[in-house]
Amino acid sequence: KQEVTQIPAALSVPEGENLVLNCSFTDSAIYNLQWFRQDPGKGLTSLLLIQSSQREQTSGRLNASLDKSSGRSTLYIAASQPGDSATYLCAVGGISNFGNEKLTFGTGTRLTIIP
Amino acid sequence: DTAVSQTPKYLVTQMGNDKSIKCEQNLGHDTMYWYKQDSKKFLKIMFSYNNKELIINETVPNRFSPKSPDKAHLNLHINSLELGDSAVYFCASSLLLAGGGNEQFFGPGTRLTVL
Numbered sequence: 001k002q003e004v005t006q007i008p009a010a011l012s013v014p015e016g017e018n019l020v021l022n023c024s025f026t027d028s029a030i031y032n033l034q035w036f037r038q039d040p041g042k043g044l045t046s047l048l049l050i051q052s053s054q055r056e057q058t059s060g061r062l063n064a065s066l067d068k069s070s071g072r073s074t075l076y077i078a079a080s081q082p083g084d085s086a087t088y089l090c091a092v093g094g095i096s097n098f099g100n101e102k103l104t105f106g107t108g109t110r111l112t113i114i115p
Numbered sequence: 116d117t118a119v120s121q122t123p124k125y126l127v128t129q130m131g132n133d134k135s136i137k138c139e140q141n142l143g144h145d146t147m148y149w150y151k152q153d154s155k156k157f158l159k160i161m162f163s164y165n166n167k168e169l170i171i172n173e174t175v176p177n178r179f180s181p182k183s184p185d186k187a188h189l190n191l192h193i194n195s196l197e198l199g200d201s202a203v204y205f206c207a208s209s210l211l212l213a214g215g216g217n218e219q220f221f222g223p224g225t226r227l228t229v230l
């Protein structure tokens with residue numbers, strides 16, 4: 001059974017700093033890994049998708065890496081801004097016991113950027 | 116130009132009632148999903164539906180029944196609502212491509228409160 005863990009659960013950093021969010025998973029038989037952000041009371045916004053054959057993906061100030069063999073992914077945010085404050089969710093794509101493709105989510109890291 | 120939409124956004128109802136949540140996607144995707152986010156913000160898949168094949172995941176009571184009139188819609192009907200059904204329900208969609216690992220796009224969520 002896939003289990004996804006995100007550490008830390010909450011993080012506060014001053015504006016302008018670079019930061020890293022961590023995600024670990026127990027089963028390396030994955031299709032992909034997606035990073036999402038969720039603002040309070042809102043839906044999920046997809047940030048980056050890394051296929052299992054890839055090592056990293058970049059979008060603007062965001063860079064996500066994937067080390068499938070060790071079951072780890074990181075999300076690097078450069079030059080953080082107050083607008084980056086949100087909960088960041090890591091989700092691992094795989095196959096359920098019932099044969100359908102599904103995402104298994106971590107519990108998230110609540111990020112606060114201090115102006 | 117909303118990609119994945121859900122109605123209603125908020126739903127407050129009494130225990131024992133039957134209610135439905137609607138989801139529509141205009142992305143031309145083949146597969147749609149329902150996820151549940153509980154009070155601890157943990158997201159877990161409930162169903163996936165593609166090409167008229169419904170796959171139900173193990174933790175879902177049979178009071179929950181997804182209905183798909185066509186490829187662009189996947190509605191969630193819930194009978195005999197219980198207090199524990201209070202949560203945020205997210206609809207998502209993705210393409211169905213060989214090899215799996217397709218990016219999932221999420222709707223804004225429906226916050227269900229059962230009194």
